[in-house]
Amino acid sequence: MSPSFKLQCHLILIFLVALRGESRYLELREKGDPDPFLLFSANLKRELAGEQLYHRALRCLDMLSLQGQFTFTADQPQLHCAAFFISEPEEFITIYYDLVSIDCQGGDFLKVFDGWILKGEKFPSSQDHPLPTTERYIDFCESGLSRRSIRSSQNVAMIFFRVHEPGNGFTLTIRRDPNLFPCNVISQTPNGKFTLVVPHQHRNCSFSIIYPVVIKISDLTLGHLNGLQLKKPSAGCGGKGDFVELLGGTGLDPSKMMPLADLCYPFQGPAQMKIGCDNTVVRMVSSGKNINRVTFEYRQLEPYELENPNGNSIQEFCLSGL
Ligand SMILES: *[C@@H]1O[C@H](CO)[C@@H](O)[C@H](O)[C@H]1NC(C)=O
Helix, strand or coil: CCHHHHHHHHHHHHHHHHHHHHHHHHHHHHCCCCCHHHHHHHHHHHHHHHHCCCEEECCCEEEECCCEEEEEECCCCEEEEEEEEECCCCEEEEEEEEEEECCCCCCCEEEEECCEEECCEEECCCCCCCCCHHHHEEEHHHHHHHCCEEECCCCEEEEEEEECCCCCEEEEEEEEEECCCCCCEECCCCCEEEEEEEECCCCEEEEEECCCEEEEEEEEEECCCCCCCCCCCCCCCCCCCCEEEEEEECCCCHHHCEEEEEECCCEEEEEEEEECCCEEEEEEECCCCCEEEEEEEEEECCHHHHHCCCCCCCEEECCCCC
C-alpha cells in the first residue's frame, strides 16, 4: 500500500467513525448519558488498532470481527472449513471476492451463507429472515464472479469452503456498511444495551445474546408513539398482534428456543429477568401497522449467579437450582 493511499484509508476510517460517533452521540443524548465522547474515542481507537490487521491469513476455522483483506491458502487438503464474520449491531457485512483459485470440478467449494449456522441451527431463523433458505446460500461454483460482492442482511455472515490442492485458495475483502434499522442481530459482547425499532414493517426481528445474562427491559412501545393506538393490557398475548417475546435455549435458532415470557402491552420502567440459558433472544413480532420499539440492557451472569437462584422477586430461567 502506498503511503498516500494508506493516509486516504485512515481519513476515510476516521470519517466513518466520526459519522458513527455522531449517531451514537444523538442516541445517547436522548437517553441522557453524560459522556458520549468516551464511547466515541474508544471506538476510534479500536478501529485504528484494527487497521493494523488489515491483511491477514484466514484459518480453516476462523472468526473475524474486523474489516480487511483475508487470504486462505491450503497447506494440505482442507475439507471442512468455515469462517464466521460478525460486526456491530448497526452494520451489514459485505464480502468481496478478490481472487479465487479453487477447483470446482475437483470437488472444491466456496459458499457464503447469509447468517450463521452452527450444529444445523440457523440465525436468523427461517421465520425471521427476509429471504428463503435456499437463497441465503451463494455458491461460488455456481455463480462464479458474476456476484463479486455479497452483502449480508444483518451483522453476521459466514463462509464454508473446501480446498483439496495445496497452494490453492482465495482472497476476500470484508467491509462493514451502516444499517439504519438493524433487525436481526447477534450481540458481539456479553454486556450491552440496545433499542430495537421496527418502523411500520411486517417482519420479525431477533436480538440474540450468546451468553447467560441478566436482562432488563426498560421501555416497550407497541403502536404509534402518540399512544392513540395502544392496546389495552389484557391477559396473555395469545400470539396475536404485535408483541415481544423472550426466548431461551442452547442453540442458535430462535424458532427452536423455549418461550420464557411474552410482553404485549406497552410499559415503562424496568422488568428484570435472570436467564441462565446458553442463549437468550429478544424477539419482536410486528404486523407493520405500528412503530414498535423495545429497549433493553444485559449483562453476563457470573458463575456463582448460575448456581444460586436468589429467591427474590427477579424472575429466573434455565438455572440449575430450578
Ligand atoms: C412473524 O412471526 C409470527 C409468529 O411467530 C408469524 O405468525 C408471522 O407469520 C411472522 N411474520 C413474518 C413476516 O414472517
